[in-house]
Amino acid sequence: MLYLRQDSIADPVDRFLTExxxxxxxxxxxxxxxxxxxxxxxxxxxxxxxEPTTIKAMTVHELTP
Structure with missing residues (x-):
């Protein structure tokens, strides 16, 4: 199980979902x-x-520490 602090991912996820x-x-x-x-x-x-698949993969890469 992976635990993440909300403040570390909320902004990037919000931006991604908005787009x-x-x-x-x-x-x-x-x-x-x-x-x-x-x-x-x-x-x-x-x-x-x-195209969206590529965007998703890039976002996951950006969010991975």
């Missing part, structure tokens, strides 16, 4: 879903999905 849950990000996610439903190219969509 990821921004209107633009949610709108992009909805657009992506609709594009796939309408027959959009899955390979192209995979690239779009990869």
């Amino acid at each position: 990821e849950l921004s209107h633009r990000t949610l709108a992009d996610a909805l657009t992506s879903s609709r594009t796939l439903d309408a027959g959009g190219e899955p390979v192209l969509m995979a690239g779009w999905i990869g």
Whole structure:
């Protein structure tokens, strides 16, 4: 089990969540879903999905002491 002090991670996590849950990000996610439903190219969509995965990995790296 890992224990972290709240004050050591609260600001970075808040920033990350604010960016990821921004209107633009949610709108992009909805657009992506609709594009796939309408027959959009899955390979192209995979690239779009990869971007948030990269952002998440970078954030985890930044938060790891």
